Amino acid sequence: MSAEFRELLKKVGSGAHTHKNLTREEAHQAATMMLTGEATPAQIGAFLIAHRIKRPTGIELAGMLDAYSDLGAKLNTIPHISYPLTILGIPYDGRSRTAPISPITALILACHNIPVLMHGGKTMPTKYGLPLIEIWQNLGVNLTQLSIEKAQNLLEETNFSFLYLPEHFPLANKLVQYREEIGKRPPLATLELIWQPYTGNSHLIAGFVHPPTEKMIREALKIRGIEQFTLIKGLEGSPDLKLGQTTIICVNNTQREEGYEYLKIHPEEFNLSREDVDLKDYESYYQEVNKLLQGQQSILSDSVILNGGFYLWRCGFSSSLKDGIDTVINLLDTDKLFTKLEEIKAVLNS
Structure with a gap:
């Protein structure tokens, strides 16, 4: 047992009226002790559930991110790039109700020389949804065996890469079992959304569900000096924009005193469908993804157009959302997405 960790646990777990918040340094210490196993399993489980309550x-998030930055893998700055690297923070426990769009968004950005980094793990509690790693595997891209050197090379050669938690951050992966055992997503689930495993200039994209989470993330980013971000109230807490309703988005804005502003994206303004695509079964989803890659019409097309157009605009390629959407409409009539996917496969297999 760690007596030092016990004192941190007592601060956050003393009850509704007597608990105390941790300082940044204490949160850094707590996360480090959990990641390295200095805290015992009983202490870790107790801390995660108490912290959630x-x-x-x-x-606290800023301090825990400090620990992730200290102990986790990271890719190095890419030389000679025109745009900041986009980090797509996706919930690690996957999607269970709606069709994921972000892998196609990543290909769209990479096609336009905007580097993209994704990260995640295996199928994970508590949602047990479809994880990113399985989507890429179904597309013929096996990212589970990448060394950190190969991940760096992939990014530099194709403008796309992926950090796989079991391979690149095994210390954090060991904490996954606690989600199963406590039956709840701990605050680490929020931490994963805003982890930035990159040493260079980056643009953080993260999704959220509840407004208090968005505020918490903004505060953590400000403390850590992260100035470029896009926080999206997206599908199932992901950065995928919605067709079925207006999407609320918080973006950095240094011209405002508070440092941010809100955008509202209305799909009907661009004659797009107002229905998000359900994830009825994985096989049907993969068939629709492959239609897109082959330049065919798909039930995913409108969602891909909205998301791809928004991100091309937000990442600086397009001058407006309308221009971004038009760019993606034209792109989907070509084989460029398929060509980019084949390029990624070729670098992986070289």
């Missing part, structure tokens, strides 16, 4: 602060 208390709710983390932005300061």
